[in-house]
C-alpha cells in the first residue's frame with residue numbers, strides 16, 4: 001500500500017497497518033516532510049507514477065481528502081482499512097478509501113461512502129448512511145437511522161440522537177448532543193445549531 005499524507009493522520013495510519021501491510025511509499029506535497037516514523041517521504045506524486053498497489057489518503061481534513069481523491073481516482077485504486085479490533089457488521093457496506101479504526105463499531109444496514117474516517121472507538125449504529133469524505137471523530141456515537149451528508153465532521157464524543165439528518169459539509173462540535181436536523185453547511189455547538197452557514201466545498 002502507498003500512503004498520501006505525512007502528518008498526524010499519516011502517523012496514525014502507518015502505525016495501524018505496518019504490522020500486516022507492506023508500505024511501498026509515502027507521499028506528501030510539503031517538501032519539508034522528509035521522514036515519518038522512520039520511513040522516507042518521497043515528496044509529491046510524480047505525474048506519470050505507476051502505482052504497484054493501492055493508495056490510502058491519510059489526510060484528516062475532509063475537503064483536502066476529497067480534492068486529492070478526485071485528482072487521483074483515475075490513476076489508482078483506494079484501499080480500505082478496517083482494524084482487527086473494530087466491529088464491522090457483515091451487513092454493513094463501505095465504498096473505497098475508508099478507515100475504521102481501533103474499537104470502532106459499524107452496525108447492521110449502515111453504509112459508509114468513499115474516503116470516510118471512522119475514528120477510534122466511534123460507534124455507528126444500525127441503518128445509518130454516512131456520505132463521502134465524512135469524518136466521525138474518536139468516541140462519537142451515532143444512534144440508529146442517521147444520515148450524515150458529504151464532507152461533514154462529527155466531533156469527538158458527540159452524540160447524535162436517532163433519526164437525525166445532518167447535511168453536507170456540516171461541523172458538529174466535540175461533545176455536542178445533536179437532537180435536531182442540521183441544514184447543509186451549518187455548525188452545531190453544544191445543543192444548538194449556529195445561525196450562520198459556513199462556505200460549502202464546490203468543484204474539484
Ligand SMILES: CC(=O)SCCNC(=O)CCNC(=O)[C@H](O)C(C)(C)COP(=O)(O)OP(=O)(O)OC[C@H]1O[C@@H](n2cnc3c(N)ncnc32)[C@H](O)[C@@H]1OP(=O)(O)O
Nearest residue numbers: 119137138154155156171172173174175176187188189190
Ligand atoms: C484524532 C483527532 O484529533 S480527530 C479530530 C476531531 N476534531 C474534533 O473533534 C474537533 C471538533 N471541533 C470543535 O469542537 C470546534 O471547537 C468547533 C468546530 C465546534 C468550533 O470551532 P470555531 O468555529 O473555530 O469556534 P471557536 O473556537 O471560535 O468557539 C466559538 C465558541 O464556541 C465555544 N466552543 C467551541 N467548541 C465547543 C464545543 N465543542 N463545545 C462547546 N462549546 C464550544 C467556544 O468556547 C466559543 O465560545 P465563546 O464564543 O463563548 O467564547
